[in-house]
Amino acid sequence: MSYKEPFNWKRKLFHLSGLIIPIIYFFNLPDIFDLRWFKDDNRSLIFYVLLILTALMLVIEYLRFKYQYWQKIFLKLLSPLLKGREEKEMQSSIHFFISCAFIIGFLPKETAVLSVLFLSMGDPAAAYFGGRYGTVRFKNGKSLQGLLAGVGVSFLVGILFLLTLTVNESNINNYFNDFEFRLFLYSKAGFNIKAFFICFLGAVSAFIIELFSGKGFLDDNLTIPAGSGLVMTFLTVYFYDIAFSEVFYSLSDLLFLR
Numbered sequence: 001m002s003y004k005e006p007f008n009w010k011r012k013l014f015h016l017s018g019l020i021i022p023i024i025y026f027f028n029l030p031d032i033f034d035l036r037w038f039k040d041d042n043r044s045l046i047f048y049v050l051l052i053l054t055a056l057m058l059v060i061e062y063l064r065f066k067y068q069y070w071q072k073i074f075l076k077l078l079s080p081l082l083k084g085r086e087e088k089e090m091q092s093s094i095h096f097f098i099s100c101a102f103i104i105g106f107l108p109k110e111t112a113v114l115s116v117l118f119l120s121m122g123d124p125a126a127a128y129f130g131g132r133y134g135t136v137r138f139k140n141g142k143s144l145q146g147l148l149a150g151v152g153v154s155f156l157v158g159i160l161f162l163l164t165l166t167v168n169e170s171n172i173n174n175y176f177n178d179f180e181f182r183l184f185l186y187s188k189a190g191f192n193i194k195a196f197f198i199c200f201l202g203a204v205s206a207f208i209i210e211l212f213s214g215k216g217f218l219d220d221n222l223t224i225p226a227g228s229g230l231v232m233t234f235l236t237v238y239f240y241d242i243a244f245s246e247v248f249y250s251l252s253d254l255l256f257l258r
C-alpha cells in the first residue's frame with residue numbers, strides 16, 4: 001500500500017468477508033447437497049462458483065465502464081469499499097476470485113486456507129502499520145514497517161490455524177478421511193518444525209510478493225494468495241520429500257464428472 005493512500009477501514013473490514021470462502025471449503029459445506037457430480041464435489045463446486053462470480057463481475061465491469069448510468073449506480077453503492085483507483089480501473093475483487101479459484105482448485109487444503117488468511121489478515125495489518133508508522137520507504141511508497149507487520153500478523157494467524165488443526169487432529173482425520181493433512185504443529189513424534197517453517201516462509205513470501213505487486217493484473221489480491229500458496233506447496237514437496245502430484249491437484253478432477 002502506498003503511503004499516499006489513506007487507510008480505508010470499511011474496505012479492510014470488507015476484506016474479512018473473503019474468509020467465508022476458505023471456511024466453506026475447509027468444512028466441506030457443499031457436500032451437504034450430496035450431488036456426487038465430481039471426484040471431489042466440494043473443491044469442484046467452489047471452483048466453478050468462483051469462475052461464475054468472476055464472469056459476472058467482468059460483465060459488471062464492462063457495463064459500468066461503457067455506460068455512465070451503470071457507473072453512477074455502481075459508485076453510489078460501492079464507492080466506500082473501493083480503492084481510489086478502482087473507480088476507473090478493474091476492481092480487485094475479480095483478482096481475489098481468480099486467486100481463490102486457483103488455490104482451491106489445485107493446492108492442498110491447509111495451504112489454500114493459509115494463503116487466504118495471509119491476504120485477509122496480513123494485508124490490512126501491513127496497510128495500517130505502513131500508513132501510520134512507516135518511516136523506511138521503498139521506491140514504490142510501501143514501507144518496511146508495513147511489510148514486517150504483514151509478515152508478523154500472517155505468521156501469527158497461520159500458527160493459530162495450524163494449532164487448531166493440531167489440537168483437533170483426531171477429529172480432523174476422521175472428518176476429512178479423503179484428505180491427508182501434513183501441517184500439524186506437533187504429534188507423537190514431537191514438534192513439527194517443517195510445518196512451522198512452511199507457515200513462516202509462506203508468510204514472508206506473501207509480503208515480499210506484495211512488495212512487488214502493483215496495478216493491473218498483478219494486484220495483491222491475486223499475487224498474495226496464489227504466490228504464497230505456491231511457495232508453501234513447493235516447500236511441502238521439499239520438506240516432506242513427496243511427489244508434486246501428491247499435493248498439486250489434477251485438472252481432470254475438476255473437469256470431469258464421476
